[in-house]
Amino acid sequence: MNRAPAVAADWPAPAGVHAFTTLRHGAGYSAAPFDTFNLGNRYAADGDDPAMVARNRALLVDLAGLPSTPHWLKQVHGIDVLRVDAPADPESTEPVADALVTSTPGAVLAILTADCLPVVFAAKDGREIAAAHAGWPGLSKGMLEATLAAMETPAADVVAWIGPAAGPARYEVGKDVFDVFVAHDAGAAGCFIPTRPDHWLADLPALARRRLAARGMSPADIHGGDLCTMDEPARFFSHRRDGRSGRIATLAWMQP
Numbered sequence: 001m002n003r004a005p006a007v008a009a010d011w012p013a014p015a016g017v018h019a020f021t022t023l024r025h026g027a028g029y030s031a032a033p034f035d036t037f038n039l040g041n042r043y044a045a046d047g048d049d050p051a052m053v054a055r056n057r058a059l060l061v062d063l064a065g066l067p068s069t070p071h072w073l074k075q076v077h078g079i080d081v082l083r084v085d086a087p088a089d090p091e092s093t094e095p096v097a098d099a100l101v102t103s104t105p106g107a108v109l110a111i112l113t114a115d116c117l118p119v120v121f122a123a124k125d126g127r128e129i130a131a132a133h134a135g136w137p138g139l140s141k142g143m144l145e146a147t148l149a150a151m152e153t154p155a156a157d158v159v160a161w162i163g164p165a166a167g168p169a170r171y172e173v174g175k176d177v178f179d180v181f182v183a184h185d186a187g188a189a190g191c192f193i194p195t196r197p198d199h200w201l202a203d204l205p206a207l208a209r210r211r212l213a214a215r216g217m218s219p220a221d222i223h224g225g226d227l228c229t230m231d232e233p234a235r236f237f238s239h240r241r242d243g244r245s246g247r248i249a250t251l252a253w254m255q256p
Helices: 050-064 136-141 143-150 175-184 186-191 204-214
Strands: 006-008 017-022 081-084 099-102 109-113 117-123 129-134 158-162 172-174 192-196 199-202 222-224 248-254
Touching (some): 099 109, 099 143, 117 143, 117 248, 136 175, 136 204, 143 204, 158 204, 175 186, 186 204
Parallel strands (some): 158 222
Antiparallel strands (some): 117 158
């Protein structure tokens, strides 16, 4: 039973498929501003103490009763997808990618976020899962489409859950972001609300739904997207809100 501080994925997952997003408090060892359950290595001088992150990650495995050490990634806002065929080696280095796919029961997929979209996918027959990190750069480049393309399951036979991310009432962007989405899909303009000259509130979950539907998923199979990291400082880290920030993790696995 999951005893980690977490939000369970609210979706019709196939039997044996599990997914959740961690919370920032309720466990962990990190000091402010990464307090307390930070799971992200920042690869920068202003990041958390790596020893504390390692302790938090070990605690996560224990509290959540995970079947194996998660596959952690060094995320770079790209569109590379890594397929894994075995549980993670705890001693391995973190590969550079922004999404993971597996058909191996017991292999745990992990995505780190602090405003970007974490999106979990599952084949409706429960034989394959995926997890993707999609901030606006990755989303606009086709991160979610690349994840679906890397799955062996046709998009029409996949369900998805969009986890906590910067919400449409808080996430303001500039003309560069607006233009890149609208250039790809003119209808995407409906996912932006003007605020001031050359600035809009962007609905990242709505943009994700449009792109997934265009790739062949039924809109009825796309769930979540209603939790805002910026609005809930007691529960979620937010880079846009806080600057220096920890990372929550969205995890998915198939029961071995």
